[in-house]
Amino acid sequence: MQQAKRVFPKGFMWGGAIAANQAEGAWNKDSKGMSTADIAINKKNINKNDYKGLNAIDDNQIKKAMIDPSDANYPKRRGIDFYHRYPEDLALMGEMGLKVLRLSIAWTRIYPNGDEAQPNEAGLQFYDSLFAEMHRHGIEPLVTLSHYEMPMHLVNEYGGWTSRKVVDFFGNFCKTVFNRYKDQVKYWITFNEIDGIVRHPFTNGGIVPDRFENVEQAVYQALHHQFIASALAVKYGHELMPEAKIGCMLTSLLHYPHTCSPDDVLAAHRNNEFNLFFSDVQIRGKYPNYMKRFFKEKGIEFQQLEGDAELLQTYTADFLSFSYYNSFVASKDSEGLEKVSGNTMGGVKNPYLPLSEWGWQIDPTGLRIILNTLYSRYQIPLFVVENGLGAYDKVDEDGRIKDDYRISYFKSHIEEMHEAVLDGVELMGYTVWGIIDLISYSSSEMEKRYGMIYVDQDDDGNGTLARMKKDSFYWYKEVIEKNGL
Ligand code: BG6
Numbered sequence: 001m002q003q004a005k006r007v008f009p010k011g012f013m014w015g016g017a018i019a020a021n022q023a024e025g026a027w028n029k030d031s032k033g034m035s036t037a038d039i040a041i042n043k044k045n046i047n048k049n050d051y052k053g054l055n056a057i058d059d060n061q062i063k064k065a066m067i068d069p070s071d072a073n074y075p076k077r078r079g080i081d082f083y084h085r086y087p088e089d090l091a092l093m094g095e096m097g098l099k100v101l102r103l104s105i106a107w108t109r110i111y112p113n114g115d116e117a118q119p120n121e122a123g124l125q126f127y128d129s130l131f132a133e134m135h136r137h138g139i140e141p142l143v144t145l146s147h148y149e150m151p152m153h154l155v156n157e158y159g160g161w162t163s164r165k166v167v168d169f170f171g172n173f174c175k176t177v178f179n180r181y182k183d184q185v186k187y188w189i190t191f192n193e194i195d196g197i198v199r200h201p202f203t204n205g206g207i208v209p210d211r212f213e214n215v216e217q218a219v220y221q222a223l224h225h226q227f228i229a230s231a232l233a234v235k236y237g238h239e240l241m242p243e244a245k246i247g248c249m250l251t252s253l254l255h256y257p258h259t260c261s262p263d264d265v266l267a268a269h270r271n272n273e274f275n276l277f278f279s280d281v282q283i284r285g286k287y288p289n290y291m292k293r294f295f296k297e298k299g300i301e302f303q304q305l306e307g308d309a310e311l312l313q314t315y316t317a318d319f320l321s322f323s324y325y326n327s328f329v330a331s332k333d334s335e336g337l338e339k340v341s342g343n344t345m346g347g348v349k350n351p352y353l354p355l356s357e358w359g360w361q362i363d364p365t366g367l368r369i370i371l372n373t374l375y376s377r378y379q380i381p382l383f384v385v386e387n388g389l390g391a392y393d394k395v396d397e398d399g400r401i402k403d404d405y406r407i408s409y410f411k412s413h414i415e416e417m418h419e420a421v422l423d424g425v426e427l428m429g430y431t432v433w434g435i436i437d438l439i440s441y442s443s444s445e446m447e448k449r450y451g452m453i454y455v456d457q458d459d460d461g462n463g464t465l466a467r468m469k470k471d472s473f474y475w476y477k478e479v480i481e482k483n484g485l
Contacts, residue, residue, distance in 0.1 A: 003482070004483060004484035004485055006414070006415065006418040006484045007482070007484040008418065008421065008427075008484045009421065009427075010483075012099075012428075012430075012483060013099045013100040013140070013383075013428055013429025013430070013431075014097070014098065014429065014430060014479065014480040015099055015100035015101055015102060015139075015140075015142070015429060015430070015431040016098055016100075016101055016102070016432050016434075016435020016452070017101070017102035017142075017434070018101070018102070018434065018436065018438055019103065019144065019147040019148065019149070019192065019441075020103065020104045020105065020149060021038075021079070021104070021147065021148055021149040022037070022076060022079060022439045022440070023080050023082035023436070023439075024079050024082045025078040025079030025080065025081045025082065025084075026081070026083035026084065027071065027076070027077035028069075028077075030122035031112055031120045031122055031123070032106065032123065033108035033111070033112025033114070033151050033152070034108065034151070035149040035151055036148065036149060036155060036203055036206060037076040037148055037149045037203070038074055039062055039066075040075075040444045041061065041074060041444060042073065042075050042444045042445060043442075043443040043445075044444075048341070048358050049339065049340065050341075051199075051344050051346050051442075054344060054442045055344055055442075058208075058209075059208055059210040062208060066152065066156075071461070072461070074444075075444045075459070076444060078439075078461055080438050080439070080455045081465055082436075085465065085467075088467060089453070089467065090133050090134055090136075090137050092436075092453055092467060092469070092473075093137065093435065093436075093453075094137030094138065095477070096435075096452070096476060096477045097480040098137075098139050098435070099139065099140060099480070100140045100141070100187070100429060101142065101431070101435070102143075102189075102385050102386075102431045103130075103143065103144070104144035104146070104192070105143055105144075105145065105177055106149050107145075107146065107173055108151045109122075109127075110123045110124060110173055110177060111151065111169070111172070111173055112151065112153075113151055113153035114150065114151035114153055114154040114173075115153065115154065115157075115158075115165075119176045124176075124180055127177075128180070131184040131185065135184065140186065141181075141184065141185045141187070142188075142189065142383075143177075143181070143187070143188050143189070144188075144189045144192050144249070145170075145174060145177070145189065145190050145191070145233060146170070146191045146192060148196075148203045148441065150206045154169065154206055155202075155206040155208065159207070159212075159218075160205050160207050160208075160222060161197075161204075161205040161226055162205070162207060162212075162218045162221050162222045162225070164225060164303075166206075166225060166229075167225050167229045171232050171233070171236065174229075174232070174233045174237070175236050178241060179240060182241045185244070186243065186244050186245065187245050187247075188237060188244060188245070188246045188247070189246075189248070190233045190246065190249070191226055191229075191230055191248070192249055193249055193251040193323060194226060194230070194249060194250065194278050194282070195275065195277075195278040196251060196344065197219055197222060197223050197226070198223075199344045199345055200344055201215065201218070201222070203441075204222075204226075205218075206222075207222055216298065216300060217301070217302060220300050220302045221302040221303065224302050224303075228308055228311055228312070230248060231282075231311045231312050231316075232311065233246065234246045234316070234318070235311075245318045245319055246317065247318055247320060247321045248278075248279060248317035248321070249320075249321045249323070249385060250275070250276075250278055250279050250320065250321075250323075251323050252322045252323065252370045252374070253271070253275045253328060254272065254328065254363075254369060255267075255268040255271040255272050255327070255347065256268055256329050257329070258329050258330065258331035258334075258348050264331050264332055266332070267330040267331055267332045268329075270330075271328070271330045273290055276374075276377065277291050279320055279374070279378065281312060282312075282317045282320075283317055283320060283378045283380060284378075285313040285314070285316045286309065286312055317380075318380070318381075319381040319382065319428060320374060320381075320382050320383070321382070321384070321385040322370070322374070322382070322385065322386075323343075323386030323387070323433065324366070324370060324384060324386070324413075325342065325343050325360055325386070325387065325388070325433075326343060326360040326366075327361055328346075328348075328350075328361070329347050329348040329349065329350045330348065337349070340355065341359060342356075342359060343360060344442055349361075356389055356390060357390070357392055358390050360390070362389075362409065364412035364416045365416055367387070367417055367420070368416040368417070368419050368420045368423070371384075371420035372420055372423055372425060375420075381427070381428045382425060382426065382427050382428065383428040383429055384427070384430045386432075386433040387410075387432060387433060388409075388433035388434050388450040389405065389406050389409040389410075389450065390440060390448040390449065390450050391403070391406060391448075391449060392448075393454060393470065395454065395456075400471070401454050401468060401469075401470040401471060402470075403452075403470045403471055403472050406452070406472045407471065407472050407475045410432065410475075410476070411485065414430070414479065414484075414485055418484065432450075432452070432476070433450050434449070434450025434451050435452055436451040436452070436453040437449045437450065437451035437453065437454055437457075438455070445459055446459050446461075452469075452470055452472040452473040452476055453467050453468070453473060454467065454469070455467060
């Protein structure tokens with residue numbers, strides 16, 4: 001076989017990523033409780049640029065969903081039936097040569113309501129079998145503890161993460177899964193895209209905006225609790241598994257200035273700084289000064305207990321993982337400028353970048369920039385745990401799925417990632433988002449496909465659920481074999 005020209009460091013973790021709530025389905029099987037994801041309706045008909053509409057949720061929708069026993073309107077309830085089909089899926093991923101699969105443990109399988117004293121044994125057994133099967137295929141699990149799937153009971157009875165009690169409940173969940181899986185799982189991530197709470201408080205924080213007078217204040221209170229919960233997860237995890245690596249995670253939202261006017265540069269700087277606030281706390285171990293000013297000017301006050309500052313300082317993350325899909329443009333005054341959106345937020349359109357079919361700006365160079373930015377700032381290992389292209393795929397008559405657009409997306413991003421490694425960035429690995437087609441997070445669509453493995457299911461849940469290899473499947477297999485391009 002030909003040698004790769006862009007070779008990655010030995011032991012580089014090539015992989016894929018999914019999340020329980022978007023893949024497992026079986027939303028009420030084996031005593032699983034209802035989670036925030038089970039409330040989400042298909043929003044395929046919403047204008048793709050209406051990111052506010054995509055992020056919206058109200059009390060009525062929740063009340064209706066809570067009493068609806070069917071999965072007809074709630075695609076995440078059915079997922080892609082990974083719950084039953086994981087042996088076949090893992091066999092395909094094994095064939096691809098994946099070294100690592102990032103997935104999450106659904107809190108509601110282990111503690112259906114979130115506040116029980118004892119875990120649900122059936123839920124624990126499911127992940128026993130899943131991890132065992134992964135190891136049989138030589139695939140290392142990278143487990144996210146919280147990926148947009150908190151128990152609805154905690155939302156309704158405690159106000160989600162605004163309650164300090166939820167820190168304890170999450171701590172119990174962490175201890176339970178650490179104890180149970182300490183021999184199977186070495187890599188953990190505490191919260192998926194912890195910064196998402198400011199854009200979609202419900203999915204990240206279990207905050208129903210209608211139920212709070214001051215939503216912004218509730219958001220920062222909940223976020224503080226998640227910072228503490230994340231620090232405690234690092235503490236408990238290291239006590240039980242001294243060798244384990246426990247990381248935090250960010251949505252990287254890189255902003256360029258619209259022009260070289262200092263005002264635009266400052267606007268971009270502010271947005272970038274705000275994006276890094278979350279990792280500043282979790283890696284540098286304290287609230288940065290620029291946020292103290294922000295809180296003061298906005299009159300935001302949230303409760304911090306004695307000892308919190310010490311917890312944040314002591315139990316910082318071992319690595320920084322992040323998702324990267326697109327970049328943004330900031331301007332001091334964006335009125336009259338053309339706008340785009342992507343990944344639950346919007347900005348000014350960048351004339352230099354192509355758009356995906358969902359209007360997300362595709363920017364491989366941005367990945368190199370963000371890798372360098374994060375590494376210069378924190379000097380700890382980085383992990384790209386999500387990167388991918390949502391697209392409409394077509395199955396040809398001969399059963400082939402020619403997703404050359406996806407291959408070129410990945411190729412260009414991997415090239416830039418390799419440049420960043422040459423720049424000196426310490427990079428643990430790369431897990432492509434949606435290694436297998438799954439339900440999209442923001443719009444709950446099935447037809448927004450990210451996978452290298454196709455799943456025969458449409459937006460209404462019709463289809464055989466059969467799995468098929470796309471062209472990108474074979475391409476990525478070769479990348480992994482050669483450890484590069
Ligand atoms: C990330 C999430 O923000 O983006 C994933 O962690 C999500 O859960 C992914 O699926 C892509 O977004 P979407 O809305 O296209 O599924």
